[in-house]
Amino acid sequence: MTTHDVDAHTLASLVADATAAPSLHNAQPWSFRHLAAQGVLRLYADLSRALPRTDPDARGLHVGCGAALFNLRVAAAAAGRSPVVRLLPDPAEPTLLAEVALNGTEPPDQALAACCPAIPLRHSSRRPFSERPLSADLQDRLSEAARAEGAQLAFPGAWHVQELLELVQDAEGREALDPGLRAETARWVRTGPTESAGASDGIPAEALGPGRYGPATPVRDFTAGRPVPGRGWAVFEKNPHIALLGTGHDGPADWLRAGQALERVLLVATAGGLVTSMTSQTLEWPELRWITRDPASAMAHVQMVIRLGYGPEGHPSPRRAVNEVLDVV
The missing domain is CATH 3.40.109.10 (NADH Oxidase)
Structure with missing residues (x-):
């Protein structure tokens, strides 16, 4: 060969x-x-x-x-x-x-x-995580994974994490008032097991995780008030472990580098025994995206908010078959 x-x-x-x-x-x-x-x-x-x-x-x-x-x-x-x-x-x-x-x-x-x-093994987990701390060594390995792809990973302090949770609530409120945005989300989210049978994309009901009791969490509720049969409720971690992934510039090439850095971080986290989920809600509103920045870091443009921790693995989401996405010439 x-x-x-x-x-x-x-x-x-x-x-x-x-x-x-x-x-x-x-x-x-x-x-x-x-x-x-x-x-x-x-x-x-x-x-x-x-x-x-x-x-x-x-x-x-x-x-x-x-x-x-x-x-x-x-x-x-x-x-x-x-x-x-x-x-x-x-x-x-x-x-x-x-x-x-x-x-x-x-x-x-x-x-x-x-x-x-x-x-x-990597699947987004939208279930409650424990509040077991992340070791400094593991945080360093995750930060190095981002740097290897030309990005930066910052672990904001407790006060900024709480501010991020408030921003998530703000973003959820804005989304609730935008029927077009809610309709677009509903197109990709299945709310019942029978609907998800045979689906090759979108988020199945089994991957949504439980509804939350109590204050905001950095876990997106994709249902926007739509009922999900059999979905339970849970209390999520009070002090979630959050990482901000960012880049120095903000154009298409930077977004592609950020995506590579994001996946490298997620795979290193998975190999290290962590589960993860992501939220982009606060990044979808320009004024909230700017505030999402950690002022204690030199990060210019936040590209993803990542929740990490120890907890149950997430349910796999479907994937399109290779012959649907690959053309050979």
Whole structure:
């Protein structure tokens, strides 16, 4: 086999791992094209899966596609390859987000390959976590994971965490008053097991977690008041562990880097025994996004709010089949 060759089984495995990445509302806004003669796999934005009310500038779409790109790099390294990535390679084709040459000549990145076992284990957990503290060593490893992808991870202090919880409440109130936004969310959220049967995208009822008693938590309630049969209620942690992922600039390339950093952080967290969930509610309103910044850090633009801790694993969300997202030419 030459360095250009990728057999069909390996190609399907690489794309399957890529599509295990998280995305806004699990919309999975990506597609792939394999240029077999060049040994190149292209990543495209699938604008039919964009969320124009929730994500009008497509920042979240790029973050999700960046996470898929990171998984692809991890899977390629685990398969003994050294992928070479070009972000936004053609300004005339803005939906072409990245080109990945699978025939790089450098030795495979073993740190990337080591992340591969965590890919199928990572699921967003929207259940209560314990308040067991995170060790300084684990926080350092998570911060280093973000730095390795050109991003920054900050762990805000207790006072700022409480302010973030208030911002989540503010964002929830704004969403409740926006029928278009609520309708867009409802399109992607299943409220009953029978509805989710056979679904290949969106958030199934089983992955929503319980409703909450008490004050705000950094866990998005995707149901917006819609009833979910059999859904229970729970008290969530009073002092959640929160991390802010950010970048120095705020354009499409930065969003793609943030997505790669996000997935690297999530996989390192999963390998370290943590469960995670994410919220972008406060980032969907420009004035709230600015306040989300941790003034004690030098972070310029927050790209994701991550909740981490020890607790029950999340329920898997469905994924589209490889043949739905991959084109071979």
